[in-house]
Amino acid sequence: MADTVVLILASAGAGVGLFAAAQLGARRDWRTAPSTALAVFLLLSALSGLDLVLDRAGAYAAAPWATGMLWVTSLGLGPAILAYVLAMTGDPEQGWTPARIARIGWPAGAGMLLVMPFFLLPVSTRLAVYTGVGADADPLAGPLQLVFVALFLAVTLGYLAAAFAVLGRHVRRVRDLFSNLEDRTLSWLRALLLVMLAAWLWGAVKSALAAGAAHEAWLDAAAAAVELAWTAAIGLFGLSQKPIYTPQTETPQVLPAAGKYARSAMPEARQVEIAARLEQAMRGQALYRDPLLSLSGLAARIGVTPNHLSQVLNEHLGQSFFDYVNRWRVEEAVARIGASDEAILAIAYEVGFNSRSTFNAAVKKHAGRPPSAFRPAA
Template identity: 30%
Template sequence: MFAAIISALALGISAFSAHLLARRIAHSNVYLPLALFFAANAVVQFCLIVREPLVVPGMVPYLPEITLFKLVVELTLPPLFWIYVRELTSEHSRGWRKTDIGHFVVPLLPAVILALVVTVWGAGANSPTDLTTGQRFLGCVNAILNILALMQFCVYVVFLMVRLSGYRRKLMDLFASTEDLELNWFRSALWLIVINVGLELGAEILYALYGMSNPYYPWNGLARVAAIWFFAAWGLRQRPGLRIEIAKTRDDHSVAKKYEKSALSPEQLRAVSDKIRRALELDKQYRDENLSLRALSEQIGELPNYVSQALNTDINETFFDYVNRLRVLEAMERLKSTEDTVLMIANEVGFNSRSSFYSAFKKVTGQTPTAYRLASNAN
């Protein structure tokens, strides 16, 4: 009974989230895969509720076609979330692609098996011990497909981590402050999924092979609700403005496409680099916490792709690293010569948070700002 209540709670969160996201699809198609993700999860929770009264501890699963149908839907969750992350971190909106069909080949396999078994052998039985040949076959297939689901999950976790790392590198080429733009909540979400999937698959495999009741009860149910709630809270809060902001900056590069074949000469590169150094090192434009590559390009009157080329080939630093190094250098001087608080100094040199300041400062000096100030005073 308690398991059914947990599944009902998870179903309610998923269905409500899918409804809210569906209303936003008209404004941005980035919400479509996430809305489908929550809708599919609602179906999974409904299957768990339906199956709960039919489970008899210590026996082979009754009506295993319900379990297999649940697995079919579960196998669509990783590709749906992957497509959502891909769209959210893309420079331009491309929508669904023909190649996306390939992501759903794995769920088609158990779906075909389920259809064949129901058609050829028939579904349903009169009691938990009166199993048809098809149902026995489904029980074995379910255990095998759970292992396949685990493999699929691991593959998509790798895809997501690689995608997020690449996204962060793009941000560092375009923005001086990336903390508000990074999708750090995805990493926390992935850890929640790892815990949840491990508990769920472990319980399913033990039940399918040995008829054991869930050894993780009720922790797996609580972990499932926590993961769904976390996804709902952050997924509904997330806006596609990140993609729009990157696209706005990248669009400036397309203006200069006709110049791409003729790279800047060494003299031209040095001239652009001098403008960059003058704006940042002399005019101290790095103090602007919202400084971006696009804004700097407008200030010095150069195209963004030329500024990017000069940074990468002549100055040999990313935009993010260069700007934050200058911020740290000024902060170091002020830590030695003033009594201002660390947070005050961080804000005045251009950092928009204490954590980003500490991270950049330690990267440049190998010390925290407080430790650096104490060491400087001692000397």
């Protein structure tokens, strides 16, 4: 029964991965860097599911020469997900050159080379290591299983750590560039990476504990279920995710890299002047009401460069662009909530917010109470 469940779940995971990758391939933007990276990840996830199907169906026992070949491709999951994160958070015009692929993929490639001697081992040992069949009688099975686990963790956890670091920098950057962050922070991807991290750690622990013994079907079923879930979720969210940067809006190059203001010593008097000009424009023209307001757009309206405006906001006013604009929006919204019977959500949209959740969070942050608390009692 448990083996049947494993087969069903693993087959479903492989099917979902292939279907989502095919959907990406059918889109007009399939050649863009994010679509390509996501399609590769989904294909590798599908191969992982197929690997488990072949194992449980007895295919490796019938064709032992193929044992472990698909496992090698699992080392590509880490670089594929990192490539997707880099593509989504980077320059939309940057493609996948051989040099860029090599920079991202060389650790996984090195891991694959380290695995190659496994295929020179006797067939019985390879089956014992990979499927658990005869593991009790083979002294090499347990140690080699631990080597496989350690190698997989070293490669994949390194890539996940890099992906989390990139996402952290990305969130800070978009707060400096945009006044509304919906669909731009990739919070869904961060959550799924945490699920993948937990699943891979659990898989490593259970593999290490079971080293040298036959595989437990229910553990494989749990692993297949989790892999099916994250493959479906990444496919669903990835297909619906809109580009974060476009040449028509903002690009990451609007702001300099790390240490961005260290070499730009703007005089204090100039910062005060820009801050005053900014205050006058926001108060007099209510520019914050534009839900699409960006750093570049606001800089153009007050006649300064985006870099100088960002420097004034961060160093002189001590706020990100996102927080600065939303403070103005909250100020007007709170005043209107207390002075009228307009619908609170309508006010939120009119002052520039584009979602209820962002509005509620901003009011609590800048005004200390939820929006409804500012409405006078009847």
